[in-house]
Amino acid sequence: xxxxxAYRLAQASDTxxxxxxxxxxxxxxxxxxxGLWSHSPRLIPExxxxxxxxxxxxxxxxxxxxxxxxxxxxxxxxxxxxxxxxTTPATRARQGPQASPDRPASDQAALTxxxxxxxxxxRMNVDMPHPQPASPQAASSTLSTARAAYxxxxxxxxxxxxxxxxxxxxxALINFxxxxxxxxxxxxxxxxxxxxxxxRLALRTVxxxxxxxxxxxxxxxxxxxxxxxxxxx
Amino acid sequence: MSVISKAASAAAIFYGLSAASAFAxxxxxLPSIGIDSEDRPAGPVSSEILLRDKxxxxxxxxxxxxxLIGRLPGGSSFGAGGFSSLPVIRGLESQRLTIxxxxxxxxxxxxxxxxxxxxxxxxxxxDAISVITGxxxxxMGGDSIGGAISVETLTPRFAKAGKRLLTGELSTFxxxxxxxxxxxxxxxxxxxxxxxxxxxxxxxxxxYKGGGRDGTVRSTEYKKTDHALSLAAQTDIGxxxxxxxxxxxxxxxxxxQYMDMTSNKSWYLNGHWKGAFDWGDLDLRAFYRxxxxxxxxxxxxxxxxxxxxxxxxxVHSAGYTLKGDIMLSNRDTLxxxxxxxxxxxxxxxxxxxxxxxxxxxTYINVNGAKRDRxxxxxxxxxxxxxxxxxxxxxxxxxVWMNTGEVQPYSTSMMNMADAMxxxxxxxxxxxxxxxxxxxxxxxxYAPSDQATLELGYARxxxxxxxxxxxxxxxxxxxxxxxxxFGDGNGxxxxxxxxxxxxxxxxxxxxxxxxxxxxxxxxxxxxYTRVHDYIDVVKLADFTxxxxxxxxxxxxxxxxxxxxxxxxxxxxxxxLWQSSSAGTAKLTATxxxxxxxxxDDGGSLYHQMPFNATFxxxxxxxxxxxxxxxxxxxxxxxxxxxxxxxxxxxxxLVNLRTGYAWGNYRLGLDVQNLFDxxxxxxxxxxxLGDYKAxxxxxxVPGRGRSFNIGLTAKF
Numbered sequence: 001x002x003x004x005x006a007y008r009l010a011q012a013s014d015t016x017x018x019x020x021x022x023x024x025x026x027x028x029x030x031x032x033x034x035g036l037w038s039h040s041p042r043l044i045p046e047x048x049x050x051x052x053x054x055x056x057x058x059x060x061x062x063x064x065x066x067x068x069x070x071x072x073x074x075x076x077x078x079x080x081x082x083x084x085x086x087t088t089p090a091t092r093a094r095q096g097p098q099a100s101p102d103r104p105a106s107d108q109a110a111l112t113x114x115x116x117x118x119x120x121x122x123r124m125n126v127d128m129p130h131p132q133p134a135s136p137q138a139a140s141s142t143l144s145t146a147r148a149a150y151x152x153x154x155x156x157x158x159x160x161x162x163x164x165x166x167x168x169x170x171x172a173l174i175n176f177x178x179x180x181x182x183x184x185x186x187x188x189x190x191x192x193x194x195x196x197x198x199x200r201l202a203l204r205t206v207x208x209x210x211x212x213x214x215x216x217x218x219x220x221x222x223x224x225x226x227x228x229x230x231x232x233x
Numbered sequence: 234m235s236v237i238s239k240a241a242s243a244a245a246i247f248y249g250l251s252a253a254s255a256f257a258x259x260x261x262x263l264p265s266i267g268i269d270s271e272d273r274p275a276g277p278v279s280s281e282i283l284l285r286d287k288x289x290x291x292x293x294x295x296x297x298x299x300x301l302i303g304r305l306p307g308g309s310s311f312g313a314g315g316f317s318s319l320p321v322i323r324g325l326e327s328q329r330l331t332i333x334x335x336x337x338x339x340x341x342x343x344x345x346x347x348x349x350x351x352x353x354x355x356x357x358x359x360d361a362i363s364v365i366t367g368x369x370x371x372x373m374g375g376d377s378i379g380g381a382i383s384v385e386t387l388t389p390r391f392a393k394a395g396k397r398l399l400t401g402e403l404s405t406f407x408x409x410x411x412x413x414x415x416x417x418x419x420x421x422x423x424x425x426x427x428x429x430x431x432x433x434x435x436x437x438x439x440x441y442k443g444g445g446r447d448g449t450v451r452s453t454e455y456k457k458t459d460h461a462l463s464l465a466a467q468t469d470i471g472x473x474x475x476x477x478x479x480x481x482x483x484x485x486x487x488x489x490q491y492m493d494m495t496s497n498k499s500w501y502l503n504g505h506w507k508g509a510f511d512w513g514d515l516d517l518r519a520f521y522r523x524x525x526x527x528x529x530x531x532x533x534x535x536x537x538x539x540x541x542x543x544x545x546x547x548v549h550s551a552g553y554t555l556k557g558d559i560m561l562s563n564r565d566t567l568x569x570x571x572x573x574x575x576x577x578x579x580x581x582x583x584x585x586x587x588x589x590x591x592x593x594x595t596y597i598n599v600n601g602a603k604r605d606r607x608x609x610x611x612x613x614x615x616x617x618x619x620x621x622x623x624x625x626x627x628x629x630x631x632v633w634m635n636t637g638e639v640q641p642y643s644t645s646m647m648n649m650a651d652a653m654x655x656x657x658x659x660x661x662x663x664x665x666x667x668x669x670x671x672x673x674x675x676x677x678y679a680p681s682d683q684a685t686l687e688l689g690y691a692r693x694x695x696x697x698x699x700x701x702x703x704x705x706x707x708x709x710x711x712x713x714x715x716x717x718f719g720d721g722n723g724x725x726x727x728x729x730x731x732x733x734x735x736x737x738x739x740x741x742x743x744x745x746x747x748x749x750x751x752x753x754x755x756x757x758x759x760y761t762r763v764h765d766y767i768d769v770v771k772l773a774d775f776t777x778x779x780x781x782x783x784x785x786x787x788x789x790x791x792x793x794x795x796x797x798x799x800x801x802x803x804x805x806x807x808l809w810q811s812s813s814a815g816t817a818k819l820t821a822t823x824x825x826x827x828x829x830x831x832d833d834g835g836s837l838y839h840q841m842p843f844n845a846t847f848x849x850x851x852x853x854x855x856x857x858x859x860x861x862x863x864x865x866x867x868x869x870x871x872x873x874x875x876x877x878x879x880x881x882x883x884x885l886v887n888l889r890t891g892y893a894w895g896n897y898r899l900g901l902d903v904q905n906l907f908d909x910x911x912x913x914x915x916x917x918x919x920l921g922d923y924k925a926x927x928x929x930x931x932v933p934g935r936g937r938s939f940n941i942g943l944t945a946k947f
Contacts, residue, residue: 147261155263160619161563165270166509168467169393169425194394196469197509204511205266208563229265233393 146218151226154178158209158228163201169233170194172202177225184210185223193232202230277675278687278741279367279757279801281305285360290857290891292356293406293900293942296415296436296455299327299351302382306801306822307366307757309841312719312916312932313345314485314494315438315455317352319717321915322366322380323759324797324828324840328698328717329733331374331381335476337503337520338374340576342548344598344700346717347487347494348526353480354384355434355459357404357417361385366801367739367757368689371628371673372556372568375608378693378735378763389428389465389474390421398423403945410904410938411453413438426467433460440486440533443933445910450933451533452486452493452921471508471515477501484531488932489719489917491924492528492544495537499524513559513566524548533921540585544598544714549577568612568626576604578699582642582714590647596711600637602699607631610671620679628671632696632732635664636703641711654707658728665702667732669694687741697730701767701790709775712787718838719917719932720875723775723787730767731792737761754804759797766795768830768837771874784876784929795837799826808849815853822846827870838872839915841865842882855893862886868914878918878931883911885934896946901939908937 170193177185187206192199206228215224276282283301291301299320302308311319311326319327332338332350339350362384365373369381392398401420408414415436422429437456440449461478478501485494501522508515528544529537537543552574559567580599584592612626638659641651675689704715704726712723741757769788777783801824808817823845828837843866850859864884871877886907891900916932923929 151261151263155266159266162266162268163509164274165268165272166467166472166507167270167389167391169391171265195467197467197471200511201268201509204509204560207511208560210563224261225259226261226263228263230268231265232268233270 143218146216150213150215150219153213154226155228157212158206161205161209162230163205165232166197166201168195168198170198171232172199172230174202174206174228174230175225176206176228177223178212178215179223180215180217182211182214184212190227193230198230198232201232205230276363277365277367277370277689278677278685278743278755279307279689279739279759280363280365282364283362288356288359288362289404289898289944290889290900290902290942292404293408293940294889294902294904294938296355296357296413296438296457297351298354298356298359298362298384299349301356301362302351302364304822304846305364305366306755306803307380307799307824308364309824309844309915311717311839312489312913313349313717314347314352314487315441315453316355316436316457316482317347317349317485317487317494319346319349320351320382321839321841322364322382323761323799323801324826324837325379325761326717326839329377329695330379331369331377333374333381333383335384335386335503336505336518336554337552338550338574339522340524340548340550340578341698341717342497342524342526342546342578342580343494343528344544344546344580344704344715345487345490345492345528347485347490347492347528348482348497348499348524351382351384352457352482352497353459353478353499354386355415355417355436355457357406357415357434357436358386358419358432358459358461359384360388367687367741367759368673368675368691368737369693370612370624370675371610371626371671372570372612375572375610375628375630375671376574376606376632376669376695378695378733378737378761387419387430387432387461387463387476389430389463389472390423391428391465391467392423392425394425396425398428399947401947403947404943406940406942408438408938408940410935411438411441413441428463428465428467430463430465431461432463434458441938442936443910444905444908444936447910447933447936450488450919450922451925452488452490452531454531455482455485457482457485457497471506474503474505476503476505486531486533486921487719488919488921489721491534491713491721491920492542493531493534494526495529495531496527497524498526513557515558516556517553518555519553520551522548522550524550534924540588540591542582542585542591544580544582546578546580548579549575551575564615564617566614568610568614570608570610570612572606572608574606574608576602576699578602578604584642590710591642594640594642596642596651596706597638597640598706598711598714599699599703600639602636602703603634604696604699605633606696612673622677624673624675624677626673630667630669630671630694630696632667632669633665634667634696634699634702636699639705641706641708648708651706651708651711654705654725658705661728663703663728665696665728667694667696669696669732669734683745683747685741685743687739687743689737689739691737691739692734693737694732694734696732697767697790700724700726702726702728702730704790707772707787709787713775713785718875719920720877721785721918721920721923721929722875723785724769725772725787725789727790730790731765733766733792734764735761735766736764752804752806754802756800756802758800761797763795763797765792766830766837767791768793768795769874786874786876788875794831795829796831797826797828797837797840799824815851815856817849817851820848820850830872833874835874836870836872836877838875838877840868840870842868842870842880842914855898856890857893858888858890860886860888865911865914878912880912880914880931883909883934885909885911891942898942898944900942900944904938904940905934905936910934910936 172193173191175190176187179185296316299310299318302320303310307323309321365381373381399422403418405416417434419432435458440453459480463476465474480499482497504519506517526546529541554572556570582596608630610628614624616622639655641648641655644652671693673691677687679685716724739759743755745753770791772787774782775785803822805820810816825843828840846863848861867882868880885905887904889902911934912931913934919930919932
């Protein structure tokens with residue numbers, strides 16, 4: 001080993017003083033930035049502030065339509081109806097446009113979503129409340145219950161296979177139909193997200209989820225046609 | 234009805250707006266499935282992930298990324314320079330692990346491993362650190378026998394559709410012990426398709442003071458800066474990323490080495506493409522890195538006024554990794570991959586003018602060594618039920634190594650040992666080719682939301698590194714320049730070393746109480762048997778001028794048999810939660826392990842003694858605090874072959890508090906509150922102090938330090 005006489009780096013003490021000054025300057029910089037930015041309007045949505053454990057929108061439970069019990073003052077609606085859920089603002093914000101409560105309901109889709117405010121879970125709510133038992137005196141209600149239960153199962157089946165995101169935002173709508181045996185009969189893109197990658201992911205997710213659980217025979221349909229939106233963010 | 238009419242489709246899209254009379258009678262509109270890009274797929278049970286929000290509060294306390302890994306159950310680190318410690322997972326140190334930064338490997342240039350992969354990262358600009366401590370699937374990397382560490386920086390961010398995004402973070406910190414300070418800026422400007430990001434950081438520190446009466450620990454100063462620029466584009470054919478960066482460290486002291494780093498310059502260019510197809514995903518990365526590394530003496534070891542002892546290294550690395558996920562069915566995914574990693578390394582020690590021993594020729598330690606590795610793997614993941622998942626994989630790595638002829642400083646009497654060794658080395662066949670097979674199998678079973686069980690088996694292989702095979706000097710000084718163990722011993726390579734092969738059985742049970750405020754508990758035992766473990770055999774005792782042994786020894790890398798076993802435990806318990814008193818929880822981690830050399834029955838080198846950390850964490854609004862107690866048992870199982878020192882048990886108390894308001898955060902913490910003096914169990918020998926004082930001691934840990942950090946997001 002070549003041991004040389006003691007030699008102290010000449011800049012050591014200068015470095016220390018310099019370091020202290022730079023550190024002071026940096027701290028001052030952050031404080032100044034605070035002063036400036038706290039008076040300027042916020043331009044950036046605070047995505048980073050969102051809790052990371054929130055993984056997916058809340059799926060409200062799919063329940064049997066019981067309009068008279070739930071909304072005594074509302075005008076009666078047809079049995080096959082989609083009613084947007086009324087949720088907390090935070091949930092609403094995460095749910096995308098289709099869940100907006102301002103929008104009028106269509107009168108054909110088979111799902112009825114509950115009107116009662118649902119608590120905001122921190123995680124994907126796959127353990128949704130089970131459909132309420134059908135009222136024994138109403139056959140149509142039994143049919144609705146069976147359909148709601150099946151659709152709920154179908155949604156969970158597909159949602160469990162959802163892909164990882166691409167740090168891209170967009171909404172793709174997929175049309176698909178399910179045969180009586182649970183097989184995928186038809187699939188198409190009803191609305192593009194604007195990005196072919198996201199469209200492909202959405203199509204792939206539905207295609208790979210097949211075969212689906214068999215629809216109950218009580219639904220009495222040959223094939224079941226569905227529309228499923230995928231909301232990427 | 235088999236086909237939905239166009240009108241029905243349109244109605245389906247706008248079902249919320251229209252009366253939808255065109256809807257087919259039985260079209261079912263399902264609620265939207267939300268896909269959040271921040272949501273990460275669940276990793277193995279024996280894994281940890283530290284996201285930005287967990288790393289940020291710790292960045293004012295350390296500039297050493299590997300030290301953060303030491304906080305995780307099963308993690309520890311070999312002491313080295315202030316930002317260069319070598320991570321250890323379950324008793325296996327960094328060269329036995331897969332370490333990726335932004336998805337690519339980084340080659341260590343230095344004979345003392347002074348510039349390990351994580352030294353090119355700074356906690357101030359890290360987005361996420363993922364660590365797998367248990368069985369690491371073959372798709373996560375080859376040529377390693379232990380766990381995996383993956384650090385992500387500058388993850389591309391894009392604006393919402395049709396919007397613009399300008400975001401970033403500015404931070405700075407100061408540490409009282411060693412007058413350390415630093416700052417970082419990361420900034421992203423993006424549209425919904427294009428994203429341009431920059432991240433830069435700077436940090437510097439003087440020598441730190443040990444606790445109690447340990448005084449200043451010499452050769453612990455450092456200074457470095459890192460800069461990276463990334464351009465990413467989201468297109469219809471996938472995500473493209475091009476990222477380049479530059480690292481410069483003008484000096485970094487190494488308390489446990491004879492040398493210090495006097496310059497490390499490195500630049501890189503990484504390309505990345507990721508595409509989603511109907512059949513699956515493709516992910517391609519290509520990388521190039523060029524590193525220029527210099528060692529000599531900083532002031533504490535005598536400086537360079539008389540020339541010191543220059544040692545220079547150049548490394549070029551290039552390669553690619555290609556991974557394809559093929560979705561075979563809703564149950565099966567086939568993962569195929571190929572990777573190539575080329576390493577070229579030159580290590581030479583220029584002659585010192587007028588020096589009797591270090592001249593007249595350049596000492597050529599490694600002459601254009603090449604290490605090329607081609608890896609291929611196939612992995613099958615099956616989700617049998619929502620509760621049961623299996624993962625089975627097989628992998629082959631072909632490793633080709635070779636190096637050129639070497640030369641000593643001279644063939645004089647003083648360099649006779651080196652001269653003879655060089656002649657023998659040059660005459661020997663140095664070309665090597667290894668074909669290494671690996672296989673892993675993992676079963677994960679989650680009988681309920683409250684419990685997950687994981688059982689894994691791995692057969693992993695690793696070929697020796699350039700310095701393990703091609704270090705040849707037999708002189709006292711030349712061999713003491715080799716080694717990343719910080720023990721002052723001399724190391725000699727062996728071109729005939731065989732690859733290490735390890736069989737690992739690892740289990741993990743993860744339990745949690747119901748509800749958001751419950752408890753968690755994870756217990757992960759493991760056993761690893763390593764065939765041809767690259768350890769050492771003793772060649773000679775070093776002696777002083779009088780012929781008396783100095784306590785340091787000359788060792789040769791040699792294949793031995795070894796086993797490691799232990800258990801990692803971690804858990805948390807919610808204490809209270811209220812709007813007025815905030816939330817409080819107790820967390821604990823503990824690791825216990827044994828590493829045994831089965832040839833001599835002794836302990837493997839540098840095995841962390843039992844250690845545990847208990848923390849009480851409290852949060853009230855933007856105010857977060859923690860009291861942390863770390864206890865480490867005495868290290869009395871030591872490797873006699875390397876004269877490893879015993880170290881005493883100790884307990885440290887750390888306090889941390891931080892207040893966040895809006896986009897700003899102010900953090901204050903006190904490390905080693907009671908200024909406890911202690912020796913680092915894996916810190917090696919304090920050679921910087923030894924050279925200055927003549928007293929040899931293990932490297933002392935840091936004494937009390939008050940740290941302050943400020944962060945502004947915008």
